[in-house]
Amino acid sequence: MIITKELKFTYPGTATLSFKDFSLTAGQQILIKGESGSGKTTLLHLLSGILTPDSGIIEVDEVRVDQLRAHQRDSFRANHIGLIFQRNLFIKSISMYKNMLLAQHIAQSKEDREILMEILEELGISNLSGKKPHHLSQGEQQRFSIARALVNNPKVVLADEPTSSLDDVNCHRFSQMLKSICEKYNITLLIATHDSRLEQQFNCVIELNESK
Amino acid sequence: MNIIKLAFAQLSGKPLQSLLSIALFALGLSVVSALLHFERQTQLQFHNNLAGIDLVVGAKGSPMQLILSSVLHADNPTGNIPLHEAEKISRNPMVRATIPIALGDNYLGYRIVGTSLDYAALYDAELQNGDWYQLSMEVVMGAVAAQRTGQKTGDVFTGVHGFMEHGHSHDDHPYTVTGVLKPTGTIIDRLILTPVESVWEVHEHNHDECEDPHCEHHHEHGHGHHHEHDEEKDEMAIILGKVENQKELSARELNLYNQHMGELSIATDSEQKITSLLVFYNTPMAAVMLPRMINDNTSMQAASPAIELNRLMGLLGFGMDVIRGLAWIITLFSGINIMILLWSSLSREVHELALLRSLGTSRTKAFMLLLTEGTMLATCGWIVSMLITRITGIIVAANSDWLALSAMQTILPEEMLMLIYAILVGITAALLPAIKAYRTDIHYLLQKL
Numbered sequence A: 001m002i003i004t005k006e007l008k009f010t011y012p013g014t015a016t017l018s019f020k021d022f023s024l025t026a027g028q029q030i031l032i033k034g035e036s037g038s039g040k041t042t043l044l045h046l047l048s049g050i051l052t053p054d055s056g057i058i059e060v061d062e063v064r065v066d067q068l069r070a071h072q073r074d075s076f077r078a079n080h081i082g083l084i085f086q087r088n089l090f091i092k093s094i095s096m097y098k099n100m101l102l103a104q105h106i107a108q109s110k111e112d113r114e115i116l117m118e119i120l121e122e123l124g125i126s127n128l129s130g131k132k133p134h135h136l137s138q139g140e141q142q143r144f145s146i147a148r149a150l151v152n153n154p155k156v157v158l159a160d161e162p163t164s165s166l167d168d169v170n171c172h173r174f175s176q177m178l179k180s181i182c183e184k185y186n187i188t189l190l191i192a193t194h195d196s197r198l199e200q201q202f203n204c205v206i207e208l209n210e211s212k
Numbered sequence B: 001m002n003i004i005k006l007a008f009a010q011l012s013g014k015p016l017q018s019l020l021s022i023a024l025f026a027l028g029l030s031v032v033s034a035l036l037h038f039e040r041q042t043q044l045q046f047h048n049n050l051a052g053i054d055l056v057v058g059a060k061g062s063p064m065q066l067i068l069s070s071v072l073h074a075d076n077p078t079g080n081i082p083l084h085e086a087e088k089i090s091r092n093p094m095v096r097a098t099i100p101i102a103l104g105d106n107y108l109g110y111r112i113v114g115t116s117l118d119y120a121a122l123y124d125a126e127l128q129n130g131d132w133y134q135l136s137m138e139v140v141m142g143a144v145a146a147q148r149t150g151q152k153t154g155d156v157f158t159g160v161h162g163f164m165e166h167g168h169s170h171d172d173h174p175y176t177v178t179g180v181l182k183p184t185g186t187i188i189d190r191l192i193l194t195p196v197e198s199v200w201e202v203h204e205h206n207h208d209e210c211e212d213p214h215c216e217h218h219h220e221h222g223h224g225h226h227h228e229h230d231e232e233k234d235e236m237a238i239i240l241g242k243v244e245n246q247k248e249l250s251a252r253e254l255n256l257y258n259q260h261m262g263e264l265s266i267a268t269d270s271e272q273k274i275t276s277l278l279v280f281y282n283t284p285m286a287a288v289m290l291p292r293m294i295n296d297n298t299s300m301q302a303a304s305p306a307i308e309l310n311r312l313m314g315l316l317g318f319g320m321d322v323i324r325g326l327a328w329i330i331t332l333f334s335g336i337n338i339m340i341l342l343w344s345s346l347s348r349e350v351h352e353l354a355l356l357r358s359l360g361t362s363r364t365k366a367f368m369l370l371l372t373e374g375t376m377l378a379t380c381g382w383i384v385s386m387l388i389t390r391i392t393g394i395i396v397a398a399n400s401d402w403l404a405l406s407a408m409q410t411i412l413p414e415e416m417l418m419l420i421y422a423i424l425v426g427i428t429a430a431l432l433p434a435i436k437a438y439r440t441d442i443h444y445l446l447q448k449l
Helices: A040-048 A071-079 A096-108 A115-121 A139-151 A168-185 A194-201 B003-012 B013-051 B063-070 B082-089 B116-121 B141-147 B198-205 B216-222 B222-226 B230-245 B251-268 B285-297 B305-348 B350-358 B364-399 B411-440 B442-447
Strands: A002-010 A014-020 A022-024 A030-035 A057-062 A083-084 A156-160 A188-193 A204-207 B057-061 B095-106 B112-117 B129-130 B138-141 B155-161 B169-181 B192-194 B276-281 B301-305
Touching: A014 A040, A022 B222, A022 B276, A030 A168, A030 A194, A030 B411, A040 A057, A040 A156, A040 A188, A040 B442, A071 A083, A071 A096, A071 B364, A083 A139, A096 A115, A096 A139, A096 B192, A115 A139, A156 A168, A168 A188, A168 A194, A188 B169, B003 B013, B003 B364, B013 B305, B013 B364, B013 B411, B057 B063, B057 B285, B057 B350, B063 B095, B063 B276, B063 B301, B063 B305, B082 B095, B082 B276, B095 B116, B095 B198, B112 B116, B112 B141, B112 B198, B112 B251, B116 B192, B169 B198, B192 B198, B230 B251, B276 B285, B285 B442, B301 B305, B305 B350, B305 B364, B305 B411, B350 B364, B350 B442
Parallel strands: A030 A188, A030 A204, A083 A156, A156 A188, B112 B192, B138 B169
Antiparallel strands: A002 A014, A002 A022, A002 A057, B057 B276, B057 B301, B095 B112, B095 B155, B095 B276, B129 B169, B138 B192, B155 B169
16 A cells, blocks of 8 residues: 655755654554654655655555646545644634535535544534534544544554643543544554554554664 | 635635725725725716806806805805806807896795796706796795605795895785696705795885895995995905906905996986806807806906816815825725735645645745735725725715716726736735745644644
């Protein structure tokens, strides 16, 4: 599902980051570990086409992401990749339901309310979907973040430090929820984190080191 | 949730700022639009009220005053002219038709105009009810005059001397209403028409020499004038010399002159005078010959309504240009206000932009989203300004006899141009924020969460 080879990326004015080659199969769930500055976010952004590598190969769902043009990468990301951020980001002016529909609209220019309702039911938040973001608790918002990552039937979900602001109980609940729903839809899950609480729940871990 | 819905949601998410931007923008556009309507209405009114009158002949004085007093009925007359002089003009072969105008009194501020029935025909006025006047002291009321004064066919009222609502009342000469006119949208709606003879009858005993409001003044100080009679004669010689050389006369001189000419005409012929004569040409040649002939060879002056009204519009035009300039400046600043609104909310909600981009919104779409927001604000501003001018129009029309309501209901071609201008302002204002949105580095933003 995901293959990378000799991936290199340079920020202007800093040393080059080079990443280990790895390949993941469909439905695999892995943890990317490393200290801050080790390039976790950079790797996720390279995989999702937010950044382009200096050199190397990125293949996601048999598409060479590194070779796509800017607008193709945007549309590829919308249709194949679900993103979960460290903080819960929503459009404040519209309801959660519309936030979900918006994600579908951006990806496909159409809205699929059936799938959306199914996912919201699955996560137990369908009764909250009429509310605006600031009326929900952090935990509830986080579930909507998961829902939004899934509304376009992605092959891959990338989560960047999703648990850093959660207490132990919520952290456990969140990761279980994410794991089980990705399992159900056979989605490849990558979580970039330095949160050691997640380690025992994932059997596959990639360690990122300081650049060589 | 397409881009338009999202833009709308983003704007209605901050209602106060959005409404302020719209209101400010609408304010500028409203002034521009109101001016357009005002100009159009005045020009239309002037054009309708001119009704093809080629020339107005009256007592010497300001030509514009003559036109204002005899055609638009908005000023005091310059004085009177002897009827027999006026009749000479009527008999001129270059003249197709003439209509006499004899002013003097008013009723509750509505002028009583001594004239022939041709005057009503000039404005295509038709009777709402009753009959045309036939005898002296019978009147036909214009539609507005009838409605505002509450006079109906068969009613009797007495006029007040001059053109102010209150003054010397001619209680011994009551007028009888024989008919009421249908509304025409012209000046005649505000007039009370009567035969010229009525005006003569009312004024023959008490102040027969003129209907100028200054007359009363002369009556009061008549004795004082008397023993200055010799001086007055000398002065008259000077005035006559001035008139000879076509120099300007002061108000006092003008009065003396008119009085003097009046005395002369009384001495030579009848006492009958009118205020002015509306003249219609038989031939285009008349436009060149007649005014000069009258101005050079008679004690009267001839003024062309078209020329004088153009002069008036020219004077008004400057004032309106200044207001218009101010309105464009308001619009410019409200455009800048829209830009600041979009820029500051983009800065505050830059994470939402990062979210949209990471969900797959392309740079171009993010750019378009901001442009849509700007255009939306500007277009709303335009719509609000149209509403404001229409509502203002209705209020003004309800409180004034001058403005016709129907004319406000269409959208002028210039207002469509204003819409295009508004959209251009909206786009220009949104351009900088849109470029900022286009250039936003989402990787950087997401990393700094």
